[in-house]
Amino acid sequence: MTFPTTVRAVLLITSLVSSTSSFTMSETARVGGSGGRRTVTMDCGTGAYIVGATATGGKETPLLGFSLLHTVKFTCRAFTNGVPATTTTHTAEAVGDKPVADDFTRGWGDCPSTHVVFAVQVNAGFYIDRLTNLICTTPSQAQTDVWLNVGGSSGTRAFMECPAGEALYKVEARVGDAIDSLKGFCRPFGSLSTVSVPSQISSTVSPKPSPASPVAVPVNSTKSFSFAVSNYQSATASVLIGVTAETDLLGGAVMNPPQFKVELINPSGSVVASKSFNNPGPTICGVTFRINANGAWKLRITNLKTTIGTLNVRSFDVTSS
Numbered sequence: 001m002t003f004p005t006t007v008r009a010v011l012l013i014t015s016l017v018s019s020t021s022s023f024t025m026s027e028t029a030r031v032g033g034s035g036g037r038r039t040v041t042m043d044c045g046t047g048a049y050i051v052g053a054t055a056t057g058g059k060e061t062p063l064l065g066f067s068l069l070h071t072v073k074f075t076c077r078a079f080t081n082g083v084p085a086t087t088t089t090h091t092a093e094a095v096g097d098k099p100v101a102d103d104f105t106r107g108w109g110d111c112p113s114t115h116v117v118f119a120v121q122v123n124a125g126f127y128i129d130r131l132t133n134l135i136c137t138t139p140s141q142a143q144t145d146v147w148l149n150v151g152g153s154s155g156t157r158a159f160m161e162c163p164a165g166e167a168l169y170k171v172e173a174r175v176g177d178a179i180d181s182l183k184g185f186c187r188p189f190g191s192l193s194t195v196s197v198p199s200q201i202s203s204t205v206s207p208k209p210s211p212a213s214p215v216a217v218p219v220n221s222t223k224s225f226s227f228a229v230s231n232y233q234s235a236t237a238s239v240l241i242g243v244t245a246e247t248d249l250l251g252g253a254v255m256n257p258p259q260f261k262v263e264l265i266n267p268s269g270s271v272v273a274s275k276s277f278n279n280p281g282p283t284i285c286g287v288t289f290r291i292n293a294n295g296a297w298k299l300r301i302t303n304l305k306t307t308i309g310t311l312n313v314r315s316f317d318v319t320s321s
Contacts (some may be wrong), residue, residue: 025187026166031158032181033126036174042091043170044076049189050117050168051077051088052110055131057151058100060177067103067152068178069128070096074117074171075110079189082139084113094173107148111136115144116189117168119161120182128179129155137167139190141199156212162186164199197229197237197291198318204228205316209243214312216248217260217303224265225299225316232291236320241299242286243317248310258311259304262286267295276304284317 044050052075059065073093078085088110111117115136123130130151137143141164160182162168167189174180205227209215217223225243241264247256257279264273264287273287291297303311 025185026163028160028162028168028184028186030181030183031122031160032124032128032174032179034181035126035176036180037097037176038174040092040094040173040175041170042072042074042094042173044074044089044091045169047080048076048078048085048089048169050074050091050171051113051115051136052108052117052146053120053131053134053148054106054108055148055150056100056104056106057130058104059102059152060098060100062102066127066129066154067105068096069122069131069151070098070100070178072131072173072179072182076169077113077116079116082189091171094175094179096175096178098177103152105150107131107150109134109146109148111146112144114138115142118164118166118186118189119159120168120171120184121157121159122182123151123153123155124158124181125155126180127155128182129153132157135161137190141165141190141196160184164195164203165190195231195234196320197232197234198239198320200229200231200234201227201239201241201291201297201318202316209313209316211314214245214314217245217301217311217313219303219305219307219309222300222302223313225301227297227299229291229294229297232294237292238288238290238321239318240284240286240288240321241318242284243299243301243313244282244284244315245280245301245311245313246282247305248312250310252309256305256309258309260285260311261302261304263300263302264289265298265300267293267297271300284319286317288321 119135
């Protein structure tokens with residue numbers, strides 16, 4: 001299954017890596033809760049990347065509680081100058097202390113041999129409730145999903161993801177009765193020249209709104225989302241860039257539909273594209289523009305309401321147009 005056209009990823013890559021390359025490593029945000037009695041490190045080692053996973057989940061008590069992720073380990077493959085090894089290895093396994101007694105699930109899967117994992121989607125709250133899928137990429141940023149669907153349906157959708165042009169080589173798990181949280185470690189895999197403009201934008205945007213953590217824009221006010229483009233001559237420079245938004249509950253929600261304006265501002269500070277929306281529904285509200293300069297760009301959102309109705313921006317989205 002192909003990953004959705006909204007792409008996530010960053011820049012910061014200059015060359016294909018070999019096992020002897022020098023590079024700067026980055027870390028993902030930790031997903032899950034703050035508990036756990038110990039840390040389990042699942043490391044692929046020098047020159048290797050995570051390319052798959054095996055996991056189990058379920059309930060610790062029959063008929064009660066929630067299904068959670070209880071075990072996980074990762075499959076690794078070494079790459080030399082972007083060329084994959086013919087064999088794979090496995091990391092250590094993180095295992096929760098309490099056995100699964102009910103609602104047992106098990107899943108496993110690997111990326112295609114030329115791909116590595118750059119993101120993992122989970123549902124998470126106080127624990128890792130569900131390991132949903134792995135998101136795989138090639139050095140040229142071609143993406144595909146590997147679906148595992150292990151665990152329950154509680155928690156909030158979250159991603160453990162690397163910047164574009166990087167991939168996971170190590171994951172740390174905090175473990176107690178089940179898997180409490182996961183944190184990823186990334187290193188370069190790819191080339192800056194292959195990182196698409198949508199990838200550069202979506203991974204550098206700040207702040208990053210979500211349905212769980214929307215960005216509020218009060219009435220008659222503005223909020224800007226900043227992002228960086230370092231190679232506008234890369235693939236798919238023509239983009240649709242925008243947001244999804246709704247009126248907050250105190251402002252009337254669906255009874256008081258949102259009204260707002262979207263403006264794209266280039267690195268020189270000029271507005272290069274603009275569009276207003278009135279009661280747009282749950283679709284991407286944005287502008288289409290061909291990115292034509294490197295530097296710091298902004299997407300400015302103006303709440304056109306003047307009396308009541310804070311605008312909640314639920315997502316920032318960019319796709320090729």
